[in-house]
Amino acid sequence: MLSIAVLGSGKGSNFQSILDAIQSGQLNARVVCVLSDAPDAYILQRARDHGIPAEYVDPAPFKTKLDGEAERRTIERLEHYGAQVLVLAGFMRMVKSGLLRAYAGRIINIHPALLPAFPGLASWKQALDYGAKVAGCTVHFVDEGMDTGPIILQRTVPVLDDDTPESLHARIQEQELIAYPLALQWISEGRTTIQNRRVLIRESSAQKVAPDLSGQRVLITAGPTVEDIDPIRFLSNRSSGKMGAALAVAAARRGAQVVLVHGPLKIPVPQQPGIEPVPVRSAQEMYEAVMTRVAGVQMAILCAAVADFTPVVQADRKLKKETDDLACLQLKRTPDILASVGALEKKPFLVGFAAETDSVERNAREKLQRKHCDLLCANDVSEPGSGFDQETNRITIYRKDGQSIPLPLLPKSVAADRILDEALAGIKA
Numbered sequence: 001m002l003s004i005a006v007l008g009s010g011k012g013s014n015f016q017s018i019l020d021a022i023q024s025g026q027l028n029a030r031v032v033c034v035l036s037d038a039p040d041a042y043i044l045q046r047a048r049d050h051g052i053p054a055e056y057v058d059p060a061p062f063k064t065k066l067d068g069e070a071e072r073r074t075i076e077r078l079e080h081y082g083a084q085v086l087v088l089a090g091f092m093r094m095v096k097s098g099l100l101r102a103y104a105g106r107i108i109n110i111h112p113a114l115l116p117a118f119p120g121l122a123s124w125k126q127a128l129d130y131g132a133k134v135a136g137c138t139v140h141f142v143d144e145g146m147d148t149g150p151i152i153l154q155r156t157v158p159v160l161d162d163d164t165p166e167s168l169h170a171r172i173q174e175q176e177l178i179a180y181p182l183a184l185q186w187i188s189e190g191r192t193t194i195q196n197r198r199v200l201i202r203e204s205s206a207q208k209v210a211p212d213l214s215g216q217r218v219l220i221t222a223g224p225t226v227e228d229i230d231p232i233r234f235l236s237n238r239s240s241g242k243m244g245a246a247l248a249v250a251a252a253r254r255g256a257q258v259v260l261v262h263g264p265l266k267i268p269v270p271q272q273p274g275i276e277p278v279p280v281r282s283a284q285e286m287y288e289a290v291m292t293r294v295a296g297v298q299m300a301i302l303c304a305a306v307a308d309f310t311p312v313v314q315a316d317r318k319l320k321k322e323t324d325d326l327a328c329l330q331l332k333r334t335p336d337i338l339a340s341v342g343a344l345e346k347k348p349f350l351v352g353f354a355a356e357t358d359s360v361e362r363n364a365r366e367k368l369q370r371k372h373c374d375l376l377c378a379n380d381v382s383e384p385g386s387g388f389d390q391e392t393n394r395i396t397i398y399r400k401d402g403q404s405i406p407l408p409l410l411p412k413s414v415a416a417d418r419i420l421d422e423a424l425a426g427i428k429a
């Protein structure tokens with residue numbers, strides 16, 4: 001298990017993401033100490049709240065770097081706690097040669113830009129002012145330069161026309177919370193090697209997953225449906241398709257033959273062996289695509305956000321705003337796909353989803369029963385970082401036997417594997 005020391009100057013939100021990843025089992029490491037150059041930095045309090053040794057290291061005499069006595073003291077504390085790797089989390093000083101020598105190739109930093117573009121401070125603002133179309137974050141090894149070390153991992157976000165520095169920074173921070181634990185996990189598995197400037201990542205033994213879904217046919221629905229009102233207007237929802245796509249990728253990686261019935265997605269449809277994408281638009285089309293493909297399927301995971309209502313009439317010409325047709329839109333119920341699969345005599349192992357904003361548990365248990373699911377994955381979509389169009393999700397899996405499995409906030413790819421684990425266990429039971 002990797003022993004990590006964290007060095008930070010501020011709140012320590014990246015430190016928190018590392019703790020969360022350790023707690024959820026995503027990162028096989030332990031934080032042995034947190035050091036800070038600021039005596040009242042919240043990162044120290046955060047560490048103490050988790051029972052982790054936290055110490056202030058007096059950085060005098062320099063304002064912008066850690067040097068001389070401060071550096072010697074830092075090395076002494078790191079060695080005292082047995083730190084194998086030093087992780088910088090919002091550390092506002094340059095690390096100098098003594099520490100770099102003592103922890104050569106073992107100091108890691110995250111920077112809120114796609115390096116080598118925009119090193120230094122407020123890099124999200126630099127990206128915006130420059131007119132970049134893509135921004136992101138970079139996890140890198142630290143060398144003697146400012147944000148110049150070999151790059152381990154980068155994650156991107158689009159720069160939107162109406163972005164402010166704050167909105168762009170917030171989107172980049174979402175990616176940081178995913179990138180840092182992931183890069184550290186690669187390091188903890190000993191998978192990184194530096195060749196010249198390039199950091200090569202070996203395939204992990206975990207990636208060579210046991211093909212435990214081999215021979216299984218899995219049907220997955222993903223994304224929103226779109227209910228056309230006329231050629232211009234439609235009714236839809238905020239689903240991006242990320243959760244459903246993550247399930248399809250995870251199932252295919254584990255050897256399943258996946259049929260992915262999806263509405264219009266905000267992300268590229270996964271194109272890889274083992275996944276057969278079936279694009280649809282409306283709830284009715286999704287219903288037909290599912291019901292004609294469900295025979296012979298061992299597992300169905302219905303993750304799509306299906307419209308509950310559709311216009312009674314779809315105009316083939318643009319409706320005029322003066323007409324009553326638009327002022328009073330008549331809607332009718334769409335077919336309930338999950339309930340229809342649940343009602344089949346020969347139904348597959350059935351996993352439903354529930355997107356809730358309140359009374360999550362009550363609604364989830366009610367849907368589990370009413371729609372004859374074997375498992376129901378409930379997400380509180382009002383929680384920040386969870387649900388629609390997020391990279392992460394907090395899901396509680398409800399089982400038919402009344403048990404529930406609360407998962408922590410996880411990247412959707414990790415949550416997908418947990419759901420598949422649970423479904424597979426249910427099939428075998």
Ligand code: PMT
Nearest residue numbers: 239240241242243304305306336337338353354355388389
């Ligand atoms: O796509 P992302 O941006 O990654 O977001 C993921 C998600 C939030 C969409 C996903 O995690 C999720 O919660 N999906 C279910 C959304 C939903 O429609 O929930 P619901 O509570 O309205 O529906 C309950 C279940 O019935 C779902 O399995 C749904 O697919 C199914 N349903 C609903 C209506 C309908 N007409 N037919 C259905 O099959």
